[in-house]
Amino acid sequence: MTTRREFMVGAAGLTFTVLVDGCAAMRTEELRAGAALASAPAGGAKTVNAWASLAQDGTVYIVNPAVEMGQGSQTAIPLIIAEEMDADWSRVVIVPAAPDDKIYGNPGFRGLMYTAGSATVTGYWDVARTFGAQVRRVVMENAARKWDVPLAELSTEPSTVLHAKTGRRLSYGEIAAFAQVPAAAPTIRLEELKKPEQYRLIGKDVMRVELPTKVNGTAQYSIDVQLPGMLYGAVLRGPVEGTSPLTIDDAQARAVAGVVRIVPMAFGVGVIGETPWAAFDAKNALKVTWDRRARAFGHDSDEAIPVYSAAARDFNRAGKPWDTAGDARGAMQKAAKIYESEYVCDYSYHAQMEPLNSVASVSAAGDACEIWCGTQSQTMAVAAVAKALAIPVEKVKLNLTLLGGGFGRRGHRDEEFVVDSVLLSREVKRPVKVLWTREDDVHNGRFRPLSVHFLRAGLDSSGRIVAWQHRVACDEITAFQDPLRYKGGGEKDFLAMAGSELRTYDIPNRLSEQLPQETGIRTSSLRGIGFGPNKFATEAFLDEVAAKHGLDPVELRLQLLKNTPRGQAVIRAVVEMSDYRRKRPGRGLGFSFIDYSGTMVAAVAEVSVDKARGKVSVHDFWLALDPGIAVQPDNVVAQTESSIVYGLGLALTERIAIKDGAVQQSNILDYGVPRMHDIPELHIKLMSTPNRPTGAGQMATPIVAPAISSAVFAASGARVRHMPFLPERVLAAMA
Amino acid sequence: MIANQKGVDMAINFSVNGRPVSVNAPESTRLLWVLREELKLSGTKFGCGAGQCGACMVHIDGERMFSCLMPVAAAQGKAVTTIEGLSPGRMNALQRAWLAESVPQCGYCQSGQLMSAAALLAANPRPTRAEIKDHMSANVCRCGTYPRIVRAIERAVREG
Ligand code: FES
Numbered sequence: 001m002t003t004r005r006e007f008m009v010g011a012a013g014l015t016f017t018v019l020v021d022g023c024a025a026m027r028t029e030e031l032r033a034g035a036a037l038a039s040a041p042a043g044g045a046k047t048v049n050a051w052a053s054l055a056q057d058g059t060v061y062i063v064n065p066a067v068e069m070g071q072g073s074q075t076a077i078p079l080i081i082a083e084e085m086d087a088d089w090s091r092v093v094i095v096p097a098a099p100d101d102k103i104y105g106n107p108g109f110r111g112l113m114y115t116a117g118s119a120t121v122t123g124y125w126d127v128a129r130t131f132g133a134q135v136r137r138v139v140m141e142n143a144a145r146k147w148d149v150p151l152a153e154l155s156t157e158p159s160t161v162l163h164a165k166t167g168r169r170l171s172y173g174e175i176a177a178f179a180q181v182p183a184a185a186p187t188i189r190l191e192e193l194k195k196p197e198q199y200r201l202i203g204k205d206v207m208r209v210e211l212p213t214k215v216n217g218t219a220q221y222s223i224d225v226q227l228p229g230m231l232y233g234a235v236l237r238g239p240v241e242g243t244s245p246l247t248i249d250d251a252q253a254r255a256v257a258g259v260v261r262i263v264p265m266a267f268g269v270g271v272i273g274e275t276p277w278a279a280f281d282a283k284n285a286l287k288v289t290w291d292r293r294a295r296a297f298g299h300d301s302d303e304a305i306p307v308y309s310a311a312a313r314d315f316n317r318a319g320k321p322w323d324t325a326g327d328a329r330g331a332m333q334k335a336a337k338i339y340e341s342e343y344v345c346d347y348s349y350h351a352q353m354e355p356l357n358s359v360a361s362v363s364a365a366g367d368a369c370e371i372w373c374g375t376q377s378q379t380m381a382v383a384a385v386a387k388a389l390a391i392p393v394e395k396v397k398l399n400l401t402l403l404g405g406g407f408g409r410r411g412h413r414d415e416e417f418v419v420d421s422v423l424l425s426r427e428v429k430r431p432v433k434v435l436w437t438r439e440d441d442v443h444n445g446r447f448r449p450l451s452v453h454f455l456r457a458g459l460d461s462s463g464r465i466v467a468w469q470h471r472v473a474c475d476e477i478t479a480f481q482d483p484l485r486y487k488g489g490g491e492k493d494f495l496a497m498a499g500s501e502l503r504t505y506d507i508p509n510r511l512s513e514q515l516p517q518e519t520g521i522r523t524s525s526l527r528g529i530g531f532g533p534n535k536f537a538t539e540a541f542l543d544e545v546a547a548k549h550g551l552d553p554v555e556l557r558l559q560l561l562k563n564t565p566r567g568q569a570v571i572r573a574v575v576e577m578s579d580y581r582r583k584r585p586g587r588g589l590g591f592s593f594i595d596y597s598g599t600m601v602a603a604v605a606e607v608s609v610d611k612a613r614g615k616v617s618v619h620d621f622w623l624a625l626d627p628g629i630a631v632q633p634d635n636v637v638a639q640t641e642s643s644i645v646y647g648l649g650l651a652l653t654e655r656i657a658i659k660d661g662a663v664q665q666s667n668i669l670d671y672g673v674p675r676m677h678d679i680p681e682l683h684i685k686l687m688s689t690p691n692r693p694t695g696a697g698q699m700a701t702p703i704v705a706p707a708i709s710s711a712v713f714a715a716s717g718a719r720v721r722h723m724p725f726l727p728e729r730v731l732a733a734m735a
Numbered sequence: 736m737i738a739n740q741k742g743v744d745m746a747i748n749f750s751v752n753g754r755p756v757s758v759n760a761p762e763s764t765r766l767l768w769v770l771r772e773e774l775k776l777s778g779t780k781f782g783c784g785a786g787q788c789g790a791c792m793v794h795i796d797g798e799r800m801f802s803c804l805m806p807v808a809a810a811q812g813k814a815v816t817t818i819e820g821l822s823p824g825r826m827n828a829l830q831r832a833w834l835a836e837s838v839p840q841c842g843y844c845q846s847g848q849l850m851s852a853a854a855l856l857a858a859n860p861r862p863t864r865a866e867i868k869d870h871m872s873a874n875v876c877r878c879g880t881y882p883r884i885v886r887a888i889e890r891a892v893r894e895g
């Protein structure tokens with residue numbers, strides 16, 4: 001997305017805004033009301049569609065276009081802007097952006113306001129820096145005019161312009177009082193931006209702004225919203241997507257004290273009560289039968305595996321190509337030696353800590369609505385609500401809260417958990433807080449799909465891998481999660497297939513393709529998206545190829561990365577950190593590497609295997625990563641720890657089973673989320689390089705399973721190819 | 736989940752963070768929901784409703800307790816402490832350590848983590864690392880802040 005920047009003068013301060021190409025002719029008044037800053041800053045600074053505003057009292061308002069779910073974007077994006085503005089961080093007030101893709105959309109996410117894919121810092125990097133630098137330039141030009149000195153003689157310190165020759169200083173607040181803004185924004189070339197060694201904020205571990213509220217209970221999530229006259233809602237959904245109630249017996253539910261209304265809906269039955277317990281009790285007292293026509297009925301995850309496997313292995317069935325290079329089929333035929341193997345991943349669930357919920361207040365006439373929610377996409381939430389009520393988006397006011405975890409669950413185009421409260425509020429014309437129980441959150445979950453991966457590697461007589469085929473049979477994700485994007489993006493299932501491309505590896509002939517399985521199961525992006533299953537399959541398979549062909553797994557990767565020095569560097573680092581060459585009795589070491597959208601990650605896991613019970617214990621986990629510039633280095637480390645812990649659960653214990661379309665698990669325990677006593681010692685080396693940031697929020701998750709799988713092989717001689725590595729699967733692999 | 740006791744709402748009296756409260760709710764209503772929605776103390780979180788995650792952890796007469804499992808009637812006459820009452824008006828050693836180690840990510844589990852950690856240190860002022868891991872495994876953190884929680888507890892012990 002290209003944007004042209006135009007500045008506007010505020011009434012009592014300097015307000016900087018971005019107008020998009022083609023909309024630049026719009027006058028301020030014409031910009032839609034919904035785009036006004038969510039909370040108007042105090043101090044008289046006028047802010048309409050602004051990215052930043054300098055108030056005369058020295059306060060610097062900076063807009064945050066991202067959502068905060070623990071990954072630190074709420075701090076990181078304003079920090080980048082403040083860096084180039086040379087703003088005094090202690091005077092910065094962060095303001096949430098209004099839901100408007102045109103102004104605040106992430107250039108790295110197709111111009112959508114969408115916080116996901118570890119794409120926030122990456123996506124806004126150039127826009128944010130350039131904008132910050134433009135603001136600084138305008139402020140300096142005003143000082144130059146005031147003092148009648150050449151611009152080149154001026155410099156800045158945080159929130160202050162200096163004229164070194166005369167020792168004069170003007171604060172940004174003072175300048176805001178008299179400043180004039182040019183008709184066209186100054187042009188800033190990327191080379192004019194600060195060099196990393198000039199940074200005052202980037203790379204310095206500034207405390208995340210919301211952190212203090214997260215140690216004293218004051219952090220506000222949507223579940224915490226309280227409104228006068230608010231009622232509570234619960235929704236009973238059918239066991240599968242697309243089913244509707246056939247019969248509803250609500251006699252017992254109506255008898256529950258405090259029940260206000262029972263609301264039959266297309267996809268279930270809503271209950272509204274005076275209290276949460278009234279709503280829960282009534283929901284549990286409902287007796288509903290369901291129409292069996294929906295596609296997912298009959299789907300059984302265990303029985304599906306051989307079906308998917310047959311599709312993946314049948315080369316007569318053409319797949320949807322994803323990664324193509326050279327002529328994989330032809331080169332495979334000419335290969336001196338071919339290895340093949342199959343990997344399987346079960347359905348898995350986000351288990352974000354805050355069960356889904358939202359609050360809505362629909363106007364009496366039903367023509368306007370205010371919502372409170374934790375969504376990964378502000379604009380999708382507003383659009384979904386507008387659609388549900390058949391009202392214009394301008395009539396939807398969004399109050400974005402903190403998210404109690406996201407991991408890809410909160411950014412579906414239909415935003416069903418937000419629409420729930422809207423539909424119930426419409427019935428009673430009072431604010432309604434809809435609470436999903438954890439059981440609802442699991443049963444109505446949207447999962448990383450079941451996938452079967454069939455892989456082939458063809459080696460030439462010198463032992464070089466010259467041909468690669470990777471066939472992925474799995475439920476489709478993108479078509480379900482975001483039909484708009486799917487249709488607009490050439491019907492590519494990027495959420496499932498990402499990571500099956502091996503662009504960094506020097507393998508001349510490659511083909512990865514998808515065999516989509518239409519099951520009707522609710523699917524979703526999940527931390528690491530396709531990288532999780534696909535990197536498990538490709539990296540564990542590479543280890544297998546290395547073992548079978550008598551190659552060293554580390555040397556094999558170093559050769560494959562001969563054109564990627566940054567990849568080689570993280571490998572050498574992790575080999576050294578883990579003392580990889582030292583044999584440890586009773587233990588196995590497993591190595592793995594991934595290039596995740598440019599972030600280079602290498603890891604070594606040290607495990608032992610209880611050969612009687614099949615239990616895998618991970619003792620130590622070493623990881624080196626190069627994400628380019630680390631805006632907040634300690635936070636990158638924290639996100640990496642987080643990604644590893646998440647990956648451990650997916651690798652070892654987490655599993656959703658489906659019978660007759662319905663989810664068999666119900667809560668945290670039977671799903672198998674890791675706890676503190678499950679966590680190995682983590683050893684992380686952050687290797688920042690002065691390259692553009694490429695993301696850090698989930699880059700380590702996909703590397704955990706292949707590293708452990710290879711370590712299990714080293715420890716026991718058994719190759720575990722079905723994730724999670726449950727004890728019975730490990731025992732079966734050892735048998 | 737919550738069996739409804741029709742028509743037997745009687746006043747239940749207990750203290751929360753040192754203040755006496757009297758609530759009317761069916762006896763079996765879980766203390767968690769009374770704290771959050773009646774008393775508007777939303778720092779205590781709902782995560783599982785089944786004693787499996789610890790997001791709802793509070794202290795009852797100084798001992799940690801899953802408030803999602805505790806019927807409000809069982810609080811009769813007891814002293815309930817929530818995150819809001821852990822160290823009102825100023826941060827205690829654990830909270831300072833939590834910030835120093837940048838523990839919270841999404842933050843949703845952290846009230847419960849802090850309440851668990853406070854109960855640990857009250858009973859065992861110098862826990863070993865193994866004791867910390869054992870005790871704190873009652874609490875789930877989906878963001879995986881576990882290594883930092885260990886470090887923060889050890890820092891709080893050190894710095895007091
Ligand atoms: S909500 Fe009480 S233990 Fe999870």
Ligand code: FES
Pocket residue numbers: 070353404405839840841842843844845875876877878879880
């Ligand atoms: S910080 Fe997110 S669940 Fe613990």
